[in-house]
Amino acid sequence: MLWALAVGCLAALVSACAQAPAAAVPLGHRSHRETRPAGVLGGIDRLRTLASTTPSNGDENPYAVLVAPVSAGVVAKGDVLVDNFNASSNKQGTGRTIVAVSPAGKTVLFATVPADLAGCPGGIGLTTAMAMLSTGWVIVGSTPSSGGTTATAGPGCLILISPSGKAVSTISGPDIDGPWDMATVDQGSTATLLLTNTLVGVKGPGQPVVDQGDLVRITLAVPSSGPPTVSAMTVIATGFPEHASASAFVIGPTGVSYVDGTAYVADPLANAVVAVPHALTRSSAATPGRVISRGHLLRHPLALVAGAHGELLLTNGLDGDIVELSTGGRQLGEVAVDPDPSQSPPGSGDLFGLALTPSGRSVYFAKDDTNTLGLLH
Amino acid sequence: MPQKEEPEGGAPGHGHGPWERVFSRRRFLAAAGGTAVGAGAMAVGLRLGSAAPQTLLGTGYRDGTEPFYGGHQGGILTPAQASTYFAVFDLTAERRSELVELLRVWTRAAARLSSGELAERDGLAGVKGHDSEEVVGLGPARLTLNFGFCPGVFEKDGHDRYGLRRHRPAALVDLPRFPGDQLTAQKTGGDLTVQACADDPYVAFHAVRQLARLGAGASQVRWVQAGFNETPASTGTARNLMGFKDGTINPRTQPQQRAYLWVGSEGPAWMRGGTYLVARRIRMSLEHWDSKTTAVQEQVIGRTKGSGAPLGRRGEFDALDLSAKGPSGNPVIPVDAHVRLSAPENNGGQMILRRSYAYNDGAADFAERWPPWQQALMYDAGHLFLAYQRDPRQGFIRIFRNLAENDAINQFTTHTGSAIAALPRAAGGAGGFVGQGLFGL
Numbered sequence: 086m087l088w089a090l091a092v093g094c095l096a097a098l099v100s101a102c103a104q105a106p107a108a109a110v111p112l113g114h115r116s117h118r119e120t121r122p123a124g125v126l127g128g129i130d131r132l133r134t135l136a137s138t139t140p141s142n143g144d145e146n147p148y149a150v151l152v153a154p155v156s157a158g159v160v161a162k163g164d165v166l167v168d169n170f171n172a173s174s175n176k177q178g179t180g181r182t183i184v185a186v187s188p189a190g191k192t193v194l195f196a197t198v199p200a201d202l203a204g205c206p207g208g209i210g211l212t213t214a215m216a217m218l219s220t221g222w223v224i225v226g227s228t229p230s231s232g233g234t235t236a237t238a239g240p241g242c243l244i245l246i247s248p249s250g251k252a253v254s255t256i257s258g259p260d261i262d263g264p265w266d267m268a269t270v271d272q273g274s275t276a277t278l279l280l281t282n283t284l285v286g287v288k289g290p291g292q293p294v295v296d297q298g299d300l301v302r303i304t305l306a307v308p309s310s311g312p313p314t315v316s317a318m319t320v321i322a323t324g325f326p327e328h329a330s331a332s333a334f335v336i337g338p339t340g341v342s343y344v345d346g347t348a349y350v351a352d353p354l355a356n357a358v359v360a361v362p363h364a365l366t367r368s369s370a371a372t373p374g375r376v377i378s379r380g381h382l383l384r385h386p387l388a389l390v391a392g393a394h395g396e397l398l399l400t401n402g403l404d405g406d407i408v409e410l411s412t413g414g415r416q417l418g419e420v421a422v423d424p425d426p427s428q429s430p431p432g433s434g435d436l437f438g439l440a441l442t443p444s445g446r447s448v449y450f451a452k453d454d455t456n457t458l459g460l461l462h
Numbered sequence: 463m464p465q466k467e468e469p470e471g472g473a474p475g476h477g478h479g480p481w482e483r484v485f486s487r488r489r490f491l492a493a494a495g496g497t498a499v500g501a502g503a504m505a506v507g508l509r510l511g512s513a514a515p516q517t518l519l520g521t522g523y524r525d526g527t528e529p530f531y532g533g534h535q536g537g538i539l540t541p542a543q544a545s546t547y548f549a550v551f552d553l554t555a556e557r558r559s560e561l562v563e564l565l566r567v568w569t570r571a572a573a574r575l576s577s578g579e580l581a582e583r584d585g586l587a588g589v590k591g592h593d594s595e596e597v598v599g600l601g602p603a604r605l606t607l608n609f610g611f612c613p614g615v616f617e618k619d620g621h622d623r624y625g626l627r628r629h630r631p632a633a634l635v636d637l638p639r640f641p642g643d644q645l646t647a648q649k650t651g652g653d654l655t656v657q658a659c660a661d662d663p664y665v666a667f668h669a670v671r672q673l674a675r676l677g678a679g680a681s682q683v684r685w686v687q688a689g690f691n692e693t694p695a696s697t698g699t700a701r702n703l704m705g706f707k708d709g710t711i712n713p714r715t716q717p718q719q720r721a722y723l724w725v726g727s728e729g730p731a732w733m734r735g736g737t738y739l740v741a742r743r744i745r746m747s748l749e750h751w752d753s754k755t756t757a758v759q760e761q762v763i764g765r766t767k768g769s770g771a772p773l774g775r776r777g778e779f780d781a782l783d784l785s786a787k788g789p790s791g792n793p794v795i796p797v798d799a800h801v802r803l804s805a806p807e808n809n810g811g812q813m814i815l816r817r818s819y820a821y822n823d824g825a826a827d828f829a830e831r832w833p834p835w836q837q838a839l840m841y842d843a844g845h846l847f848l849a850y851q852r853d854p855r856q857g858f859i860r861i862f863r864n865l866a867e868n869d870a871i872n873q874f875t876t877h878t879g880s881a882i883a884a885l886p887r888a889a890g891g892a893g894g895f896v897g898q899g900l901f902g903l
Contacts, residue, residue: 137641137867145831173644175829176837233829233837332834426758427750427832427873434833454832454873456641 124396124417126409126461129447132422133460135165136190138451142197143173144182147451147458149215149225150388150438153185154271157221157248159193160185165440165449166195167458168211168225171233177334178210178230178238183223183246186458188442196223196250204255207231207239213339213388213438214243214267218276218307221248224256226264228284228335235329236289238263243280243303245312253312260301260318263287263335266351266388268343270365276313277365278303279348283327283337290331298325298338299370300350300361322361322371326354333402333434338373340389340399344412350374351386351399358386358397358410377414382406388438393445400439400450405432407439407448407461422461425454523694524601524662530576534724535888535896536606537659538737538817538850542700543604544693545663546819548686548741548846549670550652550881553614555680558624561615562901563587564680568609568656568673569895575669578602585676593672596664603662607669609896610655610739610883618653629900631733633725633853634884637740640866642876644831649743649879652684657739657848663690685879687743689819689846699770699778702845703746703820704874706763707770710778711806713813722813722852732899736886737850740814740858743821743879746844747830751874762870764799772801782807798870804861814857815850832873844875854882 138147151166160166164187169180183196198209207229214226223246230238241264242257263284270277279302286297300322305313327337340351348364350373361367361374385402392398396417397410405423410416424432439450447462528536537543555561563586571581578601580593616622616630656673660666667688674683692700702708713722720726725733751759756767765771770778774786774794782805786794795802806813823842830836851857866872889896 134868139641141639143644146835171831171835175644175831175835177835233835330834332836334835425873426761427754427870428834429753434835455867457867 124394124409124411125392125398125441125446125448126407126418126420129462130420131462133462134452134455135188135449135458135460136186136192137456138167138169138184138186138192138458139456140169140182140184140192140194140197142182144169144171144180145173145175145456146171146177146180146453147456148211148213148437150440150449150451150458151215151217152440152443152449153217155217155219155221157217157223158195158250160195161187163188163443165458166215166217166223167438167451168215170210170212174233176230176233178228178233179208180211181209183211183215183225183250196246196252198225198227198244198246198252202242202244202252202255204257205229205239205242205244206257207241209244210241212241212265214264214280216267216269216276216278218269218313219271219273220307220309220313222246222307222312224267224278224313226267226280228263228265230334233334234290234331235284235287235335238284238287240284243278247312256303256315258318260320263337265337266340268341268348270343274307275316276305276307278305279321279341279343279364281325281338281341281350283335283339285327287327287329287335287337290329292329294326294328294354296324296326298327298373299323300325300338300341300348300373302364319368320370321348321364321367322350322359322373324373325350325352325359328354336385339387342389342391342397344391344395344397347412349377349389349391349397349412351389353385353387353402356380356383356385358383358389358399358414360412377412378410378416382408382416382419387436390439390441392441398439398441398448400436401432402436403430403433405435407436407450420461422450422459423452423454428454524603524665526604526661527577527602528604528606530573530607531889531891531894533888534735534737535608535885536576537608537657538815538885539719540604540606540659542691542695542817543606543659543666544661544691544695545659545666546689546691546846547658547663547666547670548689548848549656549674550612550684550686551654551656551674551677551681552684553653553681556623558626558901560586560680561624562895562903564677565609565895565897567676569889571673571676572607572609572669573889573892575672576602576605576607578605581672581676586679589676589678591675594668597668600662600665603660603665605658605660605665605669607673608657608885610657610885611897611900612651612653612655612881612883614651614653626900629730629732631730631884633729633738633855634882635855635859637854637880637882638859640862640877642831642866642872643880644876644878645880646878649685649687650881652881654681655739655741655881655883661694663688687821687846687879689821691819702818703748703843704751704759704763706759706765706767707778708818709816710765710770711813712815718813719815722857723815723850725852728853732897733884733886736884737852738854738857739881739883739885740847740849740851740854741879741881741883742847742877744845744847745842745876745878747874747876748841748843750830761796762800762874764795764801773799784808796870798868800865800869800871803865803869809861809864810856812856812860814861817848817850819846819848820844821846831876850885
């Protein structure tokens with residue numbers, strides 16, 4: 086009955102909210118070693134549902150989760166930016182909004198990207214690829230589809246959004262094809278984006294797996310005001326498996342994170358995490374890199390973030406768990422944060438983006454099943 | 463509870479309009495003469511020729527009547543009929559006097575229909591016609607018709623078109639947008655609600671169809687929803703399409719109804735003794751629901767499927783034990799269970815009277831709003847949720863705000879239509895009309 090415990094905790098908080106003082110309830114950790122996990126997850130065991138992530142236009146399916154490093158417009162430093170992949174039609178690849186959730190749980194709309202943005206062929210469907218630079222500019226990926234499946238997908242783009250929430254320009258081209266997740270290295274006047282592409286060679290559902298997903302490094306010049314501009318774009322890893330799915334849209338290289346020169350990529354089809362060394366400097370593409378961890382606690386890894394001490398946290402796509410790894414690939418443990426029995430198997434498809442709080446000791450995560458932002462603390 | 467009063471002045475409808483031969487639909491059967499009557503008799507003859515339905519449902523199944531004039535409007539506390547036809551009309555009347563005339567015509571016709579008569583031939587000025595007669599021979603079937611005033615009566619697009627803005631009750635708020643709402647324009651809004659309930663869907667639809675005909679020129683249908691119930695109703699709480707008893711916790715006693723159902727002295731005079739309706743068309747993802755075990759379903763609802771008892775208790779009407787813990791330390795009724803979140807104990811004691819119907823509109827292409835976002839041909843079936851309350855701000859809005867974000871049932875339901883309306887007391891008697899007090903007449 087672990088699921089009941091975990092699900093219960095989540096709902097308790099909000100409703101509880103008013104009724105039950107004991108809002109947060111400890112939940113169970115799962116570790117095959119029968120011990121509490123080490124690292125970030127080892128110190129936290131309570132769940133809260135912070136807020137709905139659905140804005141007034143009904144967009145849903147929260148994807149990217151990013152803590153704002155600076156204040157910008159309606160966004161205060163420390164707020165959590167969350168974008169939506171679906172419009173209220175429920176079709177994937179049609180969501181156009183980014184909301185900002187305060188740590189206290191208040192949601193405001195930060196940006197609505199126009200549906201017919203020039204330079205972003207195929208429409209708009211915002212993905213897990215999101216960055217916010219120290220200048221307050223937000224960069225977000227779009228992998229659009231008019232019909233909700235890859236059969237009608239466009240290659241997409243990156244959208245540059247001003248600190249006031251206005252979509253100003255786009256980045257597109259042959260090396261942008263299904264931008265799915267992104268890590269950022271912000272160096273002040275320059276920045277580097279590490280972006281996974283997951284539509285390379287992908288057609289409609291029913292197509293066999295293709296091994297063409299890739300990781301692209303995008304170097305930006307960042308002026309003190311105005312949008313950043315692209316200085317260079319290089320494919321640094323390729324050969325990740327991708328599969329079009331009638332229900333899950335596409336399964337391919339997803340979460341990407343950067344630690345000490347190495348990019349780590351969540352590869353759900355291989356059920357693995359892959360390391361791509363020399364990510365900021367390499368000029369050739371790895372194929373796709375070195376598997377540092379596979380199977381065991383991993384169940385279709387999706388988003389991937391790094392902690393302050395090099396811990397890697399990822400969301401499992403198939404069971405609603407957050408898993409922690411070392412950069413050496415050792416699996417440290419997992420916490421069931423959303424094993425919702427309404428899905429089959431329980432928790433399947435419920436998680437996507439996650440982010441560490443500024444303290445590095447708690448985790449924000451998107452709950453696609455309820456369109457809410459959760460906090461594991 | 464105020465008692466219904468008997469209609470005054472004899473059978474309503476006598477002497478109105480050019481068609482003064484007021485037949486009950488039963489008597490009409492036996493009549494002979496005149497082309498229209500002959501045609502009606504022939505149709506009825508065919509129906510009576512297959513007597514099985516009458517036999518199956520018991521003698522006199524459609525003979526019952528419910529009062530129309532006096533007291534509260536029908537269809538609220540009336541024991542649930544087998545079917546409903548719920549309609550929301552847009553007002554096209556340009557003047558207040560036209561609105562008053564519409565309400566007069568509808569009230570008069572509703573009284574006739576409720577007593578088992580056919581509708582008048584003529585309605586508003588310029589409306590000439592005749593009853594469609596498909597109900598000839600069917601009896602009143604406990605028809606009730608109630609009428610509600612939506613916000614658009616008082617103000618439409620910023621315009622006080624009937625000079626009624628200042629009479630808008632504070633409790634008649636516009637419903638907020640709730641998380642998960644996927645309301646469609648085709649099933650949302652409108653100015654006047656008309657709900658027909660009857661023990662025969664022919665009778666319910668016929669009634670609204672006649673009102674729409676008679677009111678043409680001042681109103682037009684904006685959206686409709688047919689609903690059905692167990693036929694005939696079983697004793698006890700009806701089950702919804704999820705298979706669970708629905709409506710167990712309702713304000714059943716008069717003190718509860720005074721506290722939570724009927725408008726009191728806090729409301730404007732024309733609404734005292736009335737109530738507010740919140741109607742929601744709730745699509746159920748039945749394929750998704752059917753894929754879950756009964757155990758999971760019971761955790762979602764918080765009740766035992768068979769008996770309707772709260773989890774951990776034995777009887778349907780046993781009190782919820784919201785603090786009970788199971789052997790593992792988890793709450794027996796999960797914290798996100800529907801019954802827990804909607805319980806009066808978790809909503810400041812508030813109750814709403816739910817009197818809902820199932821609906822079934824066939825199947826259509828849908829994309830689900832939860833993982834894995836499946837797209838397929840699925841049932842368009844679910845729940846025409848009809849809830850009555852003294853103040854929607856304290857009733858539905860308060861309760862559903864909590865449910866919309868946290869209820870485990872949200873993985874299986876989507877709100878696709880919505881209306882809110884003020885339902886005053888019934889018309890006082892023949893010559894009066896529903897909502898008369900609003901107009902100072």
